[in-house]
Each structure stands twice: as C-alpha cells, then as structure tokens.
Amino acid sequence: MPQFEGTWRLSVLAAEAAWPQRVVVTGGIQTVVAGQPGRVEVLRGRRWRLDFEHDPGGGWRPDDRVLVEPRRRDGNRVSTVIRCKDRDWRHDRAPNDLVVRLDAARHAVRVRAVHALREGSGRSTSVADALRRPGDWLLVFEAEHTGVEPFDYDLSLALSGPTRTALAASGIEIWPDGRSARTSQDVDEDGAVLMPALEVGTAHRLSLPISVRGSSAPSRWEFALMRAGRVVETTELVVGPEAGHASVPADDDGATPVRAAEPADLSRGAVAGSSSRAWPYGAAGRA
Known part of the structure; x- marks a missing residue:
C-alpha cells in the first residue's frame, strides 16, 4: 500500500x-x-x-x-x-x-520559539517576554522540516519583509552591529540563516540577535524558507500574548501549520510562494 x-x-x-x-x-x-x-x-x-x-x-x-x-x-x-x-x-x-x-x-518548516538569552548576563526567558524588555537579546528558534523531501545544503531561513518592517517600526533591530559572527552559524549577506541538510521530521536550532528599544513588538512573525534568494515556502509563528489563537488552527506552542505561500503583490511587501521573483531585501532591515 x-x-x-x-x-x-x-x-x-x-x-x-x-x-x-x-x-x-x-x-x-x-x-x-x-x-x-x-x-x-x-x-x-x-x-x-x-x-x-x-x-x-x-x-x-x-x-x-x-x-x-x-x-x-x-x-x-x-x-x-x-x-x-x-x-x-x-x-x-x-x-x-x-x-x-x-x-x-517538498520543502517546508514549522518554526517554534525556544527561549531568549540576554546578552552579557546569560539570563534566559521566553521570546515573548524578551520582546517587552529593552536590551540586547539572542532569540533561539527551532525549525522542523515538515515537508516531504530531504533538505539539501541550498536552503536558508529568514524573517519575511513585512515582519522585518513591523519589527523595525516597533523599535526592534535585527542583526545589530553585525553580530552574525557571534552566533556560530552560517548567515548569508542578507541575514538569512543557512540550513543544514535535514531529513523529513528532523529539526535544527538557529539564533537571531536583536536589540529591543521599544515594547510593542508584533506577536505574529512570518518566516520564509528560501533558495538562491527566492521564497520557497512561508510559515507563521505567534510569539506574543495571542499564542494559541492564530487565525488558522494553532498547535500547542503557538506555531501555525506550515502553509504554501500564495502569489501576492511583492510591491506591498508580501511574500509569494514558489516565485521566480527575487526576495525583496532592502530598507526594511536584515533578518
């Protein structure tokens, strides 16, 4: 069968x-x-x-x-x-x-927030709590391969353009002061974290340095799985007080099921799945 x-x-x-x-x-x-x-x-x-x-x-x-x-x-x-x-x-x-x-x-991820570490002190808290507290933090996420074919070494994971724009507007800087070298992970020139080869159902942890200068971060973050600068698939993670109350059925940890990105107008900062158009990195900040 x-x-x-x-x-x-x-x-x-x-x-x-x-x-x-x-x-x-x-x-x-x-x-x-x-x-x-x-x-x-x-x-x-x-x-x-x-x-x-x-x-x-x-x-x-x-x-x-x-x-x-x-x-x-x-x-x-x-x-x-x-x-x-x-x-x-x-x-x-x-x-x-x-x-x-x-x-x-074929290739997709489900992202889960693990914890946040305050730089310089080693203090650990939830990602949602860190986003309410000014300072420099290292956010740790876990990306599980929920697609149906193994990853090769040609995929990366980044925050979407709309999410980066929303974070910047609320006083949160991503990759401040070029701290990618201090995370012991491979990061491309646009700030996307390079993913290792993964079998279906296995997971990889990645970290994201941020500098919090405000206290009203968006609770819904969109991540984009990318290949050669183009979006392959997107997934949404609820990290704030709305966790567990997403517009689509949420799992216990607040991560919504992986979905295929629908064609969209990139001029509005939206994400298009399986698109042949380049990912719009730019003034929104690096993720």
Whole structure:
C-alpha cells in the first residue's frame, strides 16, 4: 500500500461506487477518512501508509486494486493521484470507485520559539517576554522540516519583509552591529540563516540577535524558507500574548501549520510562494 511521511493534504476527488468507500491511515498517523467527494484531510506524521477499503455489506474489505500515479513536481509542490477498484468485475474494471489526490510542499518548516538569552548576563526567558524588555537579546528558534523531501545544503531561513518592517517600526533591530559572527552559524549577506541538510521530521536550532528599544513588538512573525534568494515556502509563528489563537488552527506552542505561500503583490511587501521573483531585501532591515 502507498507509504508517505511528512505533511500531505488528502482530497477525495471522486467515488463512483455502489458501496461505501474509505481510506484507513496507519503507522505514524491513526485515522480514517470517509470516501466522500469533497472531503479534505491534512495528514502529518512520520512514515504512514494508506489502505483503501469498501463495505459490500457485512464489514470492511480491502480493495482489489490500488493504482498510484507517479509523483508530479511543480516548483516546491508535489502531488500524486491514487485510483482504486473495490472489486474487479468482468464488465467493469475501471479504477474509479475511489479517487484521491495527495498534495504537499517538498520543502517546508514549522518554526517554534525556544527561549531568549540576554546578552552579557546569560539570563534566559521566553521570546515573548524578551520582546517587552529593552536590551540586547539572542532569540533561539527551532525549525522542523515538515515537508516531504530531504533538505539539501541550498536552503536558508529568514524573517519575511513585512515582519522585518513591523519589527523595525516597533523599535526592534535585527542583526545589530553585525553580530552574525557571534552566533556560530552560517548567515548569508542578507541575514538569512543557512540550513543544514535535514531529513523529513528532523529539526535544527538557529539564533537571531536583536536589540529591543521599544515594547510593542508584533506577536505574529512570518518566516520564509528560501533558495538562491527566492521564497520557497512561508510559515507563521505567534510569539506574543495571542499564542494559541492564530487565525488558522494553532498547535500547542503557538506555531501555525506550515502553509504554501500564495502569489501576492511583492510591491506591498508580501511574500509569494514558489516565485521566480527575487526576495525583496532592502530598507526594511536584515533578518
């Protein structure tokens, strides 16, 4: 049966069958998805598999045939279609009793705030608390690979242009005094932290020096995963008092599920996913 890992969006495209259909997910995820056209389920976990079943009356049985199409890649997106035949009949062998599509980001991250260290004292506190206290801080984040294909050494992570603009407006300077050399990490000329090769489901910690001169930092931060100066995918992190109350379902630590960046007007400082346009670094500050 088809096996997957990472975060995939499963959509039921069609169900042309006389019997009820369903998808049983086992392994790193345990759930059942009803075979009803229009049904959508986000599946996230380490190494899970799909089994396709039908109920002819008297209990669920495995389908006779499950056909998995080759994966198609388009930029940072990957997808596959699975067609099922519950029972092969002499007069009907078309694999259309249940048809589902799975879509995913090849490379994506989920960012979590770990803690903040006050420079010179070693004092540790939460990132949200540090943003309310003037001074120089080192913010520590953890970026988990939630895509479906391993990272190579060609990706970096940065704060988005709108987030840098909002931080600068509230009196927070990113990478003050060229302190990138003191963080023991690789940082490119635009302030993006270079990511190591990561397997799906593994994580990497990174640090971000800041200088706080105000007390009204934005609570929602957008991070951009980048390749060669172009945005691959974005994710949002809630670091302030709104944590756990994001506009999309939030996990316990306030990090919203990784999402694909939609095409947007970069002239307004927005982020475009899988864009061929260069990332707009500039007056907003380095991140």
